[in-house]
Amino acid sequence: MTAKTIFTTSVEFGDCDPAGIVWFPNFFRWIDAASRNYFIQRGVPPWRELEKAVGLVGTPLVSCTSKFVAPATYGDRVNIHTHIAEWGRTSFVQAHVVERVRDDLSTTLLHCREVRVFAAKVEEGSNGIRAIPIPALVRHLCS
């Protein structure tokens, strides 16, 4: 059985656009937080520590597919349900369901399926990055 985590945030006035609803790049901001939160909940150390240990600088996106079902507005709570659907050698598939809670009612807002890799710098001080094998510790903690 695979773990599921929940990341929770509130929708603020400034997250909304002139149409009064969440401007969609903010959903990706929260999904990125939910992605990292998954690892923290499983006991994985923060990237800055794994950088010292194995050179890891983060888990950049390779691809991303999203379906938007309903909008949200300020005052709503947002819960993101996250799990890992598939593990590769350097990559993994992470699936997120974003829902809003308004007046105690939950409504699904969007589905997002991401492929991410574990990445290190091509060389020290470079801006190039390369995929690295998923660190054994991470793989172990997330099983």
Added chain:
Amino acid sequence: MTAKTIFTTSVEFGDCDPAGIVWFPNFFRWIDAASRNYFIQRGVPPWRELEKAVGLVGTPLVSCTSKFVAPATYGDRVNIHTHIAEWGRTSFVQAHVVERVRDDLSTTLLHCREVRVFAAKVEEGSNGIRAIPIPALVRHLCS
């Protein structure tokens, strides 16, 4: 023949994360600007004028598929090449290719394919939105 537009921006320090590369939600920020820029370049009035005329509040996303190929960092220029791949009755498919320019060299960073709808408020003052037929003026200007 369909029109293509280019939206250009610069990558700033604050657009980058602790790995020193563009944090991906910022790409969606720029893609959203490129989407709107497409219509402006075709002579479509700003949404706020179409809101008064036909109730339009914007072109929210229905779905989005992206492939990330290479990273960018601060100091890079970013060009987004945008065209409309398909027109529906209330929706359209908009395709974006994002490239960076660094030392006069162009490199493709990501491909993004969006389905968007033309949307109006469900009712005045509501936060609900509904798809509306693409305004004739918009359809005409973008042919």
Added chain:
Amino acid sequence: MTAKTIFTTSVEFGDCDPAGIVWFPNFFRWIDAASRNYFIQRGVPPWRELEKAVGLVGTPLVSCTSKFVAPATYGDRVNIHTHIAEWGRTSFVQAHVVERVRDDLSTTLLHCREVRVFAAKVEEGSNGIRAIPIPALVRHLCS
């Protein structure tokens, strides 16, 4: 005695810049949320309801003075302590102290003093705004 409220958030990877610390515009993002949260905690209805009732569209900034004392990074919690230091006829002074919590230790990060006004549209559908007298309901709930 005046009320004090606390707004809490977590610092995420994407809130940090290539130096690994919170990029300062994100502090203003959270301070804006803390400003609105103050009114919500006092029982003031959301702006969208006051817009229907008295035309209020928000509480834009008139001026802002900030002192940054210490940085934060991802994994930190951030608490913002907010109170209203002064009431005018259309404006108010709101003071915020931002602190981080890391390993159960609280550290002050910054002080911010804002002057804001209650604002309405100059006219329906306009992008111009004008200060309006603070709604009696707001003044009452915040005393």
Added chain:
Amino acid sequence: MTAKTIFTTSVEFGDCDPAGIVWFPNFFRWIDAASRNYFIQRGVPPWRELEKAVGLVGTPLVSCTSKFVAPATYGDRVNIHTHIAEWGRTSFVQAHVVERVRDDLSTTLLHCREVRVFAAKVEEGSNGIRAIPIPALVRHLCS
């Protein structure tokens, strides 16, 4: 005589809030870009190169005072006029005037006065930062 630089950007739909005007943290996003742009225009290498040379990781804020005079909305151009008003040993005062251009008319939007320091990591891999003397090269290029 001191140099002045201009940083230009466009206001996008997503930069605006439900009141239809620029959400103020976005002004600080652009001011931060204008601050860095000042040094680039003077020929100062990007921070990532100065990090290798002298450990510099950026120019974080120490304090900031702003006065907001008029709002902007999507479709406006924004120009930021920047100069350095004062040099210290580790710090400098940078002044910004932000104006919008709409229908060929320029309007001042806000004034901002920042104190910033040149900063290095307290130690390699740390999240703590400390002020360092302004690098001689920077001081030379900006005179």
